[in-house]
Amino acid sequence: MSTALTVEEAWAGLPATAQRLLVAGLETFGENGYHGTSTRAIAQRAGMSPAALYMHFPTKEDLLFEIARTGHEVHFARVRAAADAAGPDPSARVAAIVEASVLFHAEHHSLARTIQYEHPSLAPDHQRALLKIRRDTESFLADAVTEGVASGAFAPDDAPTAALALMSLAIDVARWYPSQRRRSPTQIATSYTHLALRLLRP
């Protein structure tokens, strides 16, 4: 399980040309969508030929998958690191997980949108690999909620549904952030952490 906390860190071991292509893909997919981006445009932005791109990524879909996989893993790694740092108290753990997820989706809204919206463009086995990371992340949050139910700190009707809703809330930040009317990622994370604990309390 990857522990890299940024995509740059996750890609640091790759050849410099592959790193440039991934960053170029991330930017162009974010600007024009996956279907609106040609491999030629990605190669051009990376300052390379289309042939050089194919050496690292046989298809445009492979490049999208590598970006999406890394994004999912970095998000999950941040969530785990935040929960570890919060210690054993279930309220502190849930608050830390929601905060880390909201911050990720606000700060990396372009990456997060590409990951979520282009999911149907991926091959079925690639979709399954990503869904596994999503389920693991959601289960990690659901476990923290269940610990809070056991300790008496929380009393949701149904812990998995509450976990789904809290993750959903964090993910949807990427859709509307940035907004003229809303505040900094930190302020949104603070508000949403309060809402999460209000929703879970007995």
Place this chain on the structure above:
Amino acid sequence: MSTALTVEEAWAGLPATAQRLLVAGLETFGENGYHGTSTRAIAQRAGMSPAALYMHFPTKEDLLFEIARTGHEVHFARVRAAADAAGPDPSARVAAIVEASVLFHAEHHSLARTIQYEHPSLAPDHQRALLKIRRDTESFLADAVTEGVASGAFAPDDAPTAALALMSLAIDVARWYPSQRRRSPTQIATSYTHLALRLLRP
């Protein structure tokens, strides 16, 4: 303000050829994304020539905007109708609004995804027109939350943020629905309505 509760109803007054093009656009954008769909493919699905398409919609962007505008208006009309049917009690009104919004986003997830994900592909004035409907819808929910604060039924830290979060929760259903692990639209709506009232209670 449109009161149509389905896109078909909203389009019923248009020429039959325009209706066929809108339905064809809705389907092909849902399957291949806006950038992955040519006007030729839309015309073909509607059983028409590209020239016939341009008579009704000068650009592909005009067709997307008409679909997105109608989707936003139908969603808002359903939310208002549900609140009206619920009567004056703020808890009943908020529950009805959340239920109507969740049901819309589950049942019409393909339309809802197109509306949300392709928003950046629209011209700036078209984006502004849609943002106005979104703000009006969110304000309508925020007003119901504020009424509940006044009556003592609710006590969120901040009514507009709670309304944003509840709308966000409903909209995000379109991203993950249908899911192998999750239930019918009605069951999701019931769960999320409970969560909404839990979040708002004093």
